[in-house]
Amino acid sequence: METALWWVRNDARLHDNAALAAAADADRLLPVYVVDPRGYGEQPYDGRNSFDFEKTGAFRTRFLQETVDDLRGSLDDAGSALLVREGRPDDVLPEVADAVDADAVHFQALPAPEERDAAGAVVSALSDAGVTTRSHWTHTLHHVADLPDRISGIDDTFTPFRQSVERDSRVRDPVPEPDLPETPDLARLDGVDDSGSDLGSFPTLNELGLPEPAHDDRGVLAFEGGEAAGLDRLDHYLWEGDHLREYKQTRNGMLGPDYSSKLSPWLNAGCLSPRRVAAEVEEYEAERVSNDSTYWLLFELRWRDFMAFQTAKHGGQFFSLGGIRERDDIDWQRPDHDPAAREQFERWARGETGIPFVDATMRELNATGYMSNRGRQNAASFLANSLRVDWRRGAAYFETRLIDYAPGSNYGNWAYIAGVGNDSRNSYFDVVGQAKKYDSDGEYVTHWLPELEPLPAAQVHEPWELNRATQAEYGVVLGEDYPEPMVDLDATYEKFH
Numbered sequence: 389m390e391t392a393l394w395w396v397r398n399d400a401r402l403h404d405n406a407a408l409a410a411a412a413d414a415d416r417l418l419p420v421y422v423v424d425p426r427g428y429g430e431q432p433y434d435g436r437n438s439f440d441f442e443k444t445g446a447f448r449t450r451f452l453q454e455t456v457d458d459l460r461g462s463l464d465d466a467g468s469a470l471l472v473r474e475g476r477p478d479d480v481l482p483e484v485a486d487a488v489d490a491d492a493v494h495f496q497a498l499p500a501p502e503e504r505d506a507a508g509a510v511v512s513a514l515s516d517a518g519v520t521t522r523s524h525w526t527h528t529l530h531h532v533a534d535l536p537d538r539i540s541g542i543d544d545t546f547t548p549f550r551q552s553v554e555r556d557s558r559v560r561d562p563v564p565e566p567d568l569p570e571t572p573d574l575a576r577l578d579g580v581d582d583s584g585s586d587l588g589s590f591p592t593l594n595e596l597g598l599p600e601p602a603h604d605d606r607g608v609l610a611f612e613g614g615e616a617a618g619l620d621r622l623d624h625y626l627w628e629g630d631h632l633r634e635y636k637q638t639r640n641g642m643l644g645p646d647y648s649s650k651l652s653p654w655l656n657a658g659c660l661s662p663r664r665v666a667a668e669v670e671e672y673e674a675e676r677v678s679n680d681s682t683y684w685l686l687f688e689l690r691w692r693d694f695m696a697f698q699t700a701k702h703g704g705q706f707f708s709l710g711g712i713r714e715r716d717d718i719d720w721q722r723p724d725h726d727p728a729a730r731e732q733f734e735r736w737a738r739g740e741t742g743i744p745f746v747d748a749t750m751r752e753l754n755a756t757g758y759m760s761n762r763g764r765q766n767a768a769s770f771l772a773n774s775l776r777v778d779w780r781r782g783a784a785y786f787e788t789r790l791i792d793y794a795p796g797s798n799y800g801n802w803a804y805i806a807g808v809g810n811d812s813r814n815s816y817f818d819v820v821g822q823a824k825k826y827d828s829d830g831e832y833v834t835h836w837l838p839e840l841e842p843l844p845a846a847q848v849h850e851p852w853e854l855n856r857a858t859q860a861e862y863g864v865v866l867g868e869d870y871p872e873p874m875v876d877l878d879a880t881y882e883k884f885h
């Protein structure tokens with residue numbers, strides 16, 4: 389009789405899950421979700437010049453709670469169960485393995501350093517206890533074993549990476565959902581009563597020291613965690629709403645649920661498999677339309693892959709101030725050492741920079757845990773390129789707040805924009821130019837900054853262009869109704885010319 393544990397990580401789903409499928413080959417199976425205290429509360433950024441920041445904020449925590457609840461429901465329905473435990477995985481899993489006499493533990497391999505370290509500690513603790521471990525690569529569209537190059541040989545620029553996987557790799561078919569074997573005897577597990585009914589639950593927000601996030605109906609979508617909700621969103625975006633056919637034209641939008649897929653929170657918590665998305669895109673292409681929009685969704689998923697593989701290639705360097713280019717020629721303002729930089733960072737974080745487009749994006753993030761790609765690019769460029777504040781502080785702020793946070797996608801995009809990552813150009817986003825292009829009627833900005841509504845659309849992105857008397861006429865006086873701009877934007881771009 390073989391007993392296996394499935395250590396659930398960012399793969400909380402029954403569909404296309406090689407770790408679950410392998411664990412389900414055993415005669416008995418116990419899925420275990422571990423709430424690691426290192427993922428919550430104030431934690432050090434780590435590496436050189438570390439600083440503390442809140443690792444997971446309320447939006448993502450709630451999404452994860454819902455994800456775990458949903459997984460428990462589907463495991464129960466499939467005749468299995470889910471054990472939820474708090475503690476370090478390298479403490480919890482050996483204890484559980486011992487209590488149920490597990491022979492093997494199957495788990496998802498993840499590429500970023502903290503995730504790899506956590507898995508490494510589990511493997512070593514379990515091997516001391518004589519338990520076999522097996523990791524499974526399930527996080528990306530392309531399986532690591534199918535890449536044309538070894539991880540160390542992957543190009544640091546996206547285009548050659550994309551071309552090589554499009555040409556020389558293939559996307560595997562999703563793994564069928566397995567039948568689940570019976571649950572082992574849990575009587576020796578600490579804290580589980582005789583009926584085996586109390587299998588633990590995710591801590592409440594209050595227990596984690598987090599506030600209950602208020603629902604803001606200005607948000608693009610009420611993101612709900614879990615495999616069921618993730619598959620529903622995919623179904624809505626592709627089939628019901630038929631939005632995929634115009635994705636390439638709409639993806640730079642900023643308002644409403646359907647300008648982009650909004651799949652990122654489910655992909656990153658693992659409620660949704662990228663290969664499942666690809667399989668449905670293929671079906672959509674066969675049944676509805678195959679065009680540059682259907683291709684583009686996969687193109688973007690390859691960006692996600694690229695960033696994930698880059699974290700595996702570069703490890704800690706990817707998250708360092710000088711980035712993978714090891715740049716030391718930028719004079720970063722450091723909020724941890726310098727009160728003036730701290731004040732600048734905080735104004736940015738609160739959405740009070742006096743630059744409407746930036747403030748709208750940050751208020752959206754703070755109110756909902758989500759921000760469009762266009763918004764992220766501009767908010768990040770303003771902090772890193774215009775203010776020259778340590779880009780890692782901005783990335784860490786996003787890590788706390790984003791409902792869809794993923795290490796590679798977040799830090800990789802930040803580093804790219806800050807000029808220390810996977811792009812060799814020194815560039816910046818002209819925030820007002822971008823605002824006029826992507827929010828030409830000022831609808832997005834006034835959605836999040838209603839105090840600017842009285843202004844004519846032509847002035848909404850540059851209220852400082854109005855003299856004080858005109859500001860007063862509209863009832864939007866800078867410094868009273870809305871902040872004065874904290875910098876002269878054009879002057880901040882001079883260093884790039």
Ligand SMILES: Cc1cc2nc3c(=O)[nH]c(=O)nc-3n(C[C@H](O)[C@H](O)[C@H](O)COP(=O)(O)OP(=O)(O)OC[C@H]3O[C@@H](n4cnc5c(N)ncnc54)[C@H](O)[C@@H]3O)c2cc1C
Nearest residue numbers: 648649650651652688689692761764765793794797798801
């Ligand atoms: C500063 C900054 C920080 C970011 N942080 C994250 C993050 O923590 N997590 C995250 O998933 N994405 C991040 N992104 C990428 C991108 O903004 C989001 O993936 C996207 O906005 C999510 O919305 P969507 O699912 O509707 O995207 P869609 O436009 O529908 O794209 C489909 C999918 O492709 C992937 N994708 C799209 N663009 C990118 C990209 N530039 N890099 C990597 N993957 C991409 C995502 O998985 C996304 O769900 C960041 C971008 C920037 C500029």
